[in-house]
Amino acid sequence: MPRVSLRLLMLQIGSVVLLLSTLLLSPQALAAGAPTITSFTPAWGPSGTVILVTGTNFTSSSVAQIGSANVQFTYVDPTQAYVSFGAGVSSGAIRIANAVAAARSERNFVVTPTSAPGTFAQPVITGLSPNSGAAGSVVTVTGTGFNDATQVWLGSSLSVAPTIVSSTRIDFTVPPDASTGRVIVVNLQRAALSTASFTVTAGGGTTGSTTGGTTTGTTTGGSTTGGSTGGSTGGTTGGTTTGGSTTGGSTTGGSTTGGTTTGGTTTGGTTTGGTTTGGSTTGGTTGGSGPIGATEAARFLTQATFGPKLSEINSLATATSFDPWLTQQRNVTPTLQLPYLQQREASGAQMVQAERINAWLQATITGPDQLRQRVAFALSEMLVVSENFGALNFDVKGLANYYDILIRNAFGNYRTLLEEVTLSPQMGLYLSMIRNQKPDPANGIRSDENYAREIMQLFTVGLNRLNLDGTPQRDANGKAIPTYNQAEVEGLARVFTGFGPGGGSGSFAFTVLDADRLRPMSAYQEFHDTNAKTIIGNTTIAAGQQALPELRQALDVLFNHPNVGPFVSQQLIRKLVTANPSPAYVQRVATVFNNNGSGVRGDLFAVTRAILTDIEARGGGLASNPSTFGKLREPVLRLTQMWRAFDASGAGGRFNYDNPQGAFIQAPLRAPSVFNFFRPDFAPTGAIANAGLVSPEFQVTDEASISTMINELNYLVGRYRSTANPQPNPSNVVFDFRSWETLAQNPPAMVDQLNLLLMSGQMPSAMRTELINYANQIPLSEGAAVRVSEVLYLLMTSPQYAVQR
């Protein structure tokens, strides 16, 4: 197959006809199923833009359209292709057809008149060094135009956290699941493809599952899963703890792959016998290799996304493992906020915070990168900056850029994330690290302790030393052991000195300019304290260092503190799965944080996978601890779940719902303080506190907020698109009830569908009966949509719905 240079494509050399005539001879053109499109990037651009499309069953003979116009199609492999277009093409869905069938993108590609202001250099790859290596090895890419690069792919595998060394050099790590292929460097608008292939040699995959005890799952990213889930299920923990010794331990755990289905389903099968947990029984009876089942798929998607859609439930229900979905989610192109805002600004939109909320709602309701967005949202509640702060009130693009840091690094490395967050001017302003300077004894000035304290207390280690399982260590007198003391706070405060605006004015003390708000803070050595410091764990930072290397050294110390694994893991579990994870669960996830199976610490994708595929998440916790398992649904996730379930939309793809926090308490980057909307250890007075448990969301759940939310739901469910009224007020976000009109004629089936989508099939039977009875009281003469909306209201406002479990 000929190799097509992107640069050539940009010059519009190589017409579709020419490519087809040569490629028709290649074997890829012959056998393939119906194509699908999972994502494309960029989402917008002027003529000349090259679009990277990912999906399945692309062939060298495929053809492409945008809207109704034929455009250029360049085949890369069955899962990737490039589409580019010239003048005269208008916005529309991307359509790719092969000999069998055609696929259409879920979202439109938006054709813009110009690329300003978000103009990104065309990257060009000129060399790879080395040109072969095992997973985990580092490869240097040379070329040009790398300043704005956001991703490096090896074939269809995304490399986490590539390092942009300069505009001409990027280093990336060969992903654990990569196979031989060409290297792609992507910025927000354009991509470059290497001419040469990089050859993946053996050795990378086989290191996979040290913790798992078995060496399955080597190729398809099963290495980490094998490590976490296989380890817990098939290995020591699962076998002994969950009593799954017969099925869970020996038979399935190690042998198939990853043991993802195995874990959950084994417990479901043996312990509960399928009485309550419905979905997981299916898997249980077939020993874990059977299909996941609809209710378990819905339950998983409720933990992993902003709410399941029917199509996603159906697709996952027939799978036998969560791995392909997880891998697909890892690889799908991130939906970023800043590029969208820049596009809006270019088209004349005022940069108000509502634009940022709109971008977030679009991504969370319609974005393909659901898991990444969900993890990013969780991170935004841990690494908090907030619009509710003078210096950030009007910093719309800066906050979008901060959120993009979380999105980009959601599957990256926690150490990288920590550094980007630390150097972000938004964090600098929020926790007053920007323009923090060395002590000035003559003027009685110390270094600011704010960031030093909170990065330890909230972002990395917490107040007290933890065991690997997240429980506090105790001294001989049974007291908790502090992780750091005041002198170490003061030492770290002096490390974080000398960081100022990112170069706009070149002045440390000058006002933070707009341009500075989109760049990491810069080091100003003359304001940096170069004395020696003592930081956490009585660690000495040597005198005489430059600001940035010293900051990195301190971040390394924090990142490698043994608390970080359990501290971060426990918080992420609380956000995604359950408020009170067992210590064993925390330990299994923290173990993956400490080592993803390939010797890498802080791999957030591996951590996310470990959380979601753990036996406790997949049915074990629900079966063995029904009285504590689960969590009160985060308020704003109720909104997104509902809107996703009913394909809500607004005119032009916009979601004009500017203040979600008004009724749903939360909105991205709008917490009242660095302690988030609610603290991870909050316990409401009464039974939960008395049992020594937590339920964080109750910190914002009170009479006032319950009433406000219920009343807003009453209002929202009345805004919908129906057959009778297909185009309601375009400035609103509206549900689409059109596909429910047949179902509404059959109340039991309608309620069952609502149950699956919104309650993962966990609706008590008395409630089901009540909702069916109520539906029957709404005459169809009023319209099927009225019936759906009325029942939806009752479901969404019920206590039965309120807990995710």
Added chain:
Amino acid sequence: MNILKKATRRDVLRLGVQTAASSSMLATLGTYQRAMAAVDTRGYKALVCVFLYGGNDGFNLVVPRSSPAYNTYAASRRNLALAQNSLLAINPLTSDGNQYGLHPNCAGLQNLFESSRMAIVANTGTLIQPTTPAQFRAANVPLPPNLFSHADQSQQWQTSIPNSIQPQGWGGRIADLLNAQGYGNPNLATNISLNGSNIWQGGNNTIFYTLGENGAPVLYDYQYPGYRSGTRRASFDRLLQQATASTDGNLHFREYTRSVNRTIASSQYVNNALNAAPALTTVFPSSGIGNQLRLAARMISARSQLGLSRQLFFVGLNGFDQHDNHLSAHGGLLSQLSPALKAFYDATVEMGIQNSVTAFTASDFGRTLSSNGTGSVAGSDHGWGNHHLVIGGAVQGRRIYGSMPDLSLNGPNDAGSGRIVPTISTDQYSATLARWFGADDSDLDLLFPNLRNFSTRNLSFV
């Protein structure tokens, strides 16, 4: 009135002890009838906690204005110092030889102080026992855990139990006792929060009731019970009944079900009472804290309609964690706080109930005297001891209680960098308030377990 009768001591002894999980609603047991039969509104009292979140800089709220004390202050604070001639003079009846003034944005507070309606309680903070800077540095006395941490210090302020397993607030524990003695009301909690969740009002059995700034929103189906001929309301109620009667023991589910029940039970009751209560003419500033205090005043105005003879209110103001831009941001917050507190006091005068309502400030901690930057990034860091305010007709005002600390860096009160070691404990401060509210001396040790470590049990400011 002794709010801690012998019969209830057994309950009190459970404070701070992890008890077996019990979902019993003690607050609504057995005492309904008494409470409803004869509510003693003549003996009405209300306590209002004004929480200044983030750590208010009390050393810029009450400032020495005479030399040489001002010079010492200015030398420590440097670019955080207020100008000497900007301070609003106060003339306390107590004297330590220095003259003092209030922050220039606190004219309302100045008026309250000078008219004897406000007291200043000096250098107050979390302590286990009396502690000197030398003892702090040597760490040879028990210290409150996690000093200088927002979450922990604000919790200790509100619980007075530094090592508690469960964060029970002392306001909540008082309400436990009041409820056990028949002061409760099955329709409404004794504790009302105007600022959402807080620790101070949560007791062993007491749940507090949260009002929005505009009162209690009523559920749509209750406001419009005729919607769809009442069929949806009926279904809503049946679903809630199913949840309430469910054998599903999931704790999150049970707690949420309780919350929804409480919401419905209280909201109409509160709104009816507010609508029937005498209107207030006192004008409150339109700010978050102004709105909260205005609603607290309206709830006091509705005390008869609400059938409550004891009320504890919680209001809050955020934003005091000024690591940057300190002078301007702090001044802005005080210009919201001062007129709101003045209006609240005026409203109690309008109601003729000023001698039965006491408001007091609380905050995470004080701040460092020393500065952490220059120009607009000049700020302060987390400190310890702090000055606090108590306001009301019953207050022995125009006095400063305790000792104003020496403000020199590395001076006799400094733990380092101008973190001033408190000389009054939060237990002494809170116990004085609880005593006024009705707690008996012998019972204060149960409410404030470390009070016994301090010789002065009653600061007598109220």
